Amino acid sequence: EPEVTQTPSHQVTQMGQEVILRCVPISNHLYFYWYRQILGQKVEFLVSFYNNEISEKSEIFDDQFSVERPDGSNFTLKIRSTKLEDSAMYFCASSDIRVSYEQYFGPGTRLTVT
């Protein structure tokens, strides 16, 4: 069964550094998403992406964040200058709303900012 994959599984970085989290969505899906879960808290929506542009974003998704689909398979989340409070689990998801509104989630990348 097709699945969303994410790399790396764990990323440690120093405050102020740039990080790029990578995702490979399910191949025929057209909508892509990023969510985050701070330890012990609920999962929060960050951004949705369709047709090579952001279709919706939350207030969390400020100028420090950007998303890109650099090629036909990858979907990335970049944090330009990481802060301690960016430490969280980041989930990528994808969907094909022509078939179903269900979003398929990847296993997540745990980002630790020191």
Added chain:
Amino acid sequence: AQSVTQLGSHVSVSEGALVLLRCNYSSSVPPYLFWYVQYPNQGLQLLLKYTSAATLVKGINGFEAEFKKSETSFHLTKPSAHMSDAAEYFCAVLSGGYQKVTFGTGTKLQVIP
């Protein structure tokens, strides 16, 4: 805006007992509702989804949920808990013009031998 509320951040049941995890939704339009499970240090796995086809929805691992419009509820149940059911469960609703999933705060299920 669509939202969900989960009652009880922690629920403990004995092995073999009924599991009941509560979720109430708020939505001005017919909602698309989901239950996800998260095992320790793992990602989110879809248990089941409600998309208005049937009010009683059966999912994986013996779980089911009933959509009750009159009570704005979508509670998750399982007749007999197993040790392997110990995890965190999230109720969620599709929102934002179907662009995003809004999650509840989660309920951690503990199964006591």
